[in-house]
Amino acid sequence: MLLYGASGHAKVIITCLRAQRGFVTAIFDDDPAKTALWQVPVIGTYDPTHLPTEELIVAIGDNAIRRRIAGQLRHAFGQTIHPSALVDASVQVGEGSVVLQGAILQADARVGRHVIINTGAHVDHDCRLDDFVHVAPGATLCGNVQVGEGTLVGAGSVVAPNLRIGRECVVAAGSVVTTSLPDYATVRGNPARIVKIRQP
Numbered sequence: 001m002l003l004y005g006a007s008g009h010a011k012v013i014i015t016c017l018r019a020q021r022g023f024v025t026a027i028f029d030d031d032p033a034k035t036a037l038w039q040v041p042v043i044g045t046y047d048p049t050h051l052p053t054e055e056l057i058v059a060i061g062d063n064a065i066r067r068r069i070a071g072q073l074r075h076a077f078g079q080t081i082h083p084s085a086l087v088d089a090s091v092q093v094g095e096g097s098v099v100l101q102g103a104i105l106q107a108d109a110r111v112g113r114h115v116i117i118n119t120g121a122h123v124d125h126d127c128r129l130d131d132f133v134h135v136a137p138g139a140t141l142c143g144n145v146q147v148g149e150g151t152l153v154g155a156g157s158v159v160a161p162n163l164r165i166g167r168e169c170v171v172a173a174g175s176v177v178t179t180s181l182p183d184y185a186t187v188r189g190n191p192a193r194i195v196k197i198r199q200p
Contacts, residue, residue, distance in 0.1 A: 001078050002056040003027045004046060004069055006037045010059035012119070013098055014038055016082045025054060048074040057096060058114060063150045063168075067132045070096060070114050077114070085117075094131070112149070130167065139171075148183060157192075168198070 001017055003010050006029040014024050014037070027042045028050075034042040043050065055078030060066045070077070077096035081087055085103040093099060094113035102120040105111070109123050112131040117123060119137040127141050130149040135141065138156045145159050148167030155173040159165065164180040171177055172188030181187060186196040 001025065001080075002051060002054050002075060003040075003059040004056060004073065005029060005059040006031070006034045006042045007059060007061070009061045009116075010037060012100055013057055013059050013080060014040065016080045016098065016100055019083050020080065022080070025051060027059075046073065057098065061116065061134065063132045063134055063152060066114055067150060070132075106143075118155075124161075136173070168200070 001022060001024050003013060003024055006027045010027060017024060024040045027037055027040055028046045029042050030045055036042055056073060056075040057078050058066050058070050060069060079093055079095060079097050081099040082101045084101050085099045087099060087105045088107045090107050091105045091109045093111045096114035097111055099117040100119045103117045105123045106125040108125055109127045111129045114132050115129050116134040118135060121135040122140040123135060124141060124143040126144040128146045130147060132150045133147050135153045136155040139153045140158045142159060142161040144162045146164040148165060150168040151165055153171045157171045157173060157175040159177040166181050166183035166185060168184050169181050170186040175188050175192040176190040177192045184198040184200055185194050187194050
């Protein structure tokens with residue numbers, strides 16, 4: 001597997017791959033000062049001719065940057081699911097996505113492309129996560145929650161059942177979402193209240 005991004009998030013993905021008896025061959029990164037990460041060589045800016053048949057994961061936590069980078073790459077995208085994650089056989093996980101340690105994905109959940117289901121996150125039955133979503137550590141999506149593209153569900157937050165969270169929303173850490181949210185909303189608190197709606 002190749003990675004793009006020699007970051008802390010890359011360390012977690014390396015750990016995940018090693019737990020599956022996989023390995024990372026090399027990491028692309030735009031910072032010339034980075035030469036290695038956990039003994040994995042960082043080989044500089046993206047080169048589509050480097051191991052062109054190897055799969056790649058974009059190891060960047062920021063949704064907008066991950067989306068921009070993914071759109072520029074020619075390699076096929078891989079995925080990784082940590083062995084400690086509990087993923088029902090009916091769950092679908094898209095290319096480029098990662099399911100990290102201790103996460104739980106329940107029956108008929110659908111996870112899009114380049115999604116991060118982070119450490120200990122819970123995604124319950126029939127949830128639908130569009131591309132480039134990040135469900136941060138310890139967050140919980142109750143049953144039948146829809147999450148739009150590019151949204152961040154912050155660490156330790158809870159989204160009540162049957163809600164729709166719009167695209168490119170930010171749910172602040174520790175929030176409890178009890179109503180559906182429009183696109184581009186930033187919310188925080190218990191119950192979560194809209195503090196800003198960004199112009200697209």
